[in-house]
Amino acid sequence: MKDQVLSLEKLADPDGRTIPLIVRMKLDLVGMRIHLADWRAFDKSYCKFLIAAPVNAPEAIAEYRDALSDMLAKQGQGQVERIPPAKADDTDWLAEVEPVTVVAFRKRAGVDSQWSTMTHFERYLLCHAVRKNDPKLCRNLASEFSG
Numbered sequence: 001m002k003d004q005v006l007s008l009e010k011l012a013d014p015d016g017r018t019i020p021l022i023v024r025m026k027l028d029l030v031g032m033r034i035h036l037a038d039w040r041a042f043d044k045s046y047c048k049f050l051i052a053a054p055v056n057a058p059e060a061i062a063e064y065r066d067a068l069s070d071m072l073a074k075q076g077q078g079q080v081e082r083i084p085p086a087k088a089d090d091t092d093w094l095a096e097v098e099p100v101t102v103v104a105f106r107k108r109a110g111v112d113s114q115w116s117t118m119t120h121f122e123r124y125l126l127c128h129a130v131r132k133n134d135p136k137l138c139r140n141l142a143s144e145f146s147g
Contacts, residue, residue, distance in 0.1 A: 005051060006125075006144050016047060023047075025093075025124040026055045030064050031085035038077045046071045061085075092130075093123040102130055109135035111142040118145070 005020040019039045027033060039047070049067065054060045069080050088094040092102060098115035106113065106126065115123065122145050129138035 006141070008140055008144070016044075020051060021125060021128060022121060023050050025121055026050065026053075026064065028083075028086040028091070028124075029055045030061050030068075031083050032065060032068060033081040033083055034068070034072070038072060038075070041075045041077055042071060043075075046075075093120065093127040102126060105130045105133075105135075106138065109138035109142075111138050113142060113145060 004022060005016070006022075009018070009020050017040055019034070019036065023039075042050075049071075050064075053064050053067065055064050065080075072078060072080055086094060088096065092099045102115075109129070111126075113122075113126070118126070125141040125144075126138065129135075129141055
């Protein structure tokens with residue numbers, strides 16, 4: 001699965017008025033938050049950048065943070081809210097081993113997947129469904145996994 005806006009998100013929100021899960025994950029990784037009003041105020045090119053830009057190395061994370069800060073300033077939206085970046089010790093989807101709670105939920109939802117072969121985004125999606133306690137959402141998200 002390529003890190004992108006999910007087809008189920010596109011169907012539910014064809015105009016892109018909500019912050020896609022891929023951007024939410026990236027914001028968690030870089031340690032930033034934006035408001036829905038900020039997202040909606042962005043030019044479409046800004047949204048496309050936030051969806052596509054990598055955050056897989058310290059330089060890329062710094063570029064993402066700087067770009068987001070610049071975008072907000074250009075839109076007159078103020079400053080970005082800083083939060084602690086997601087880390088493996090406190091974030092299930094970054095854990096090396098699938099958390100027991102995720103295993104149990106995934107089995108209850110009838111989703112068969114291998115944690116070790118999943119991308120961070122796929123793990124993020126799985127953990128998102130667990131947080132929502134929504135087996136149907138889990139199945140729908142898993143249908144978009146590559147493996």
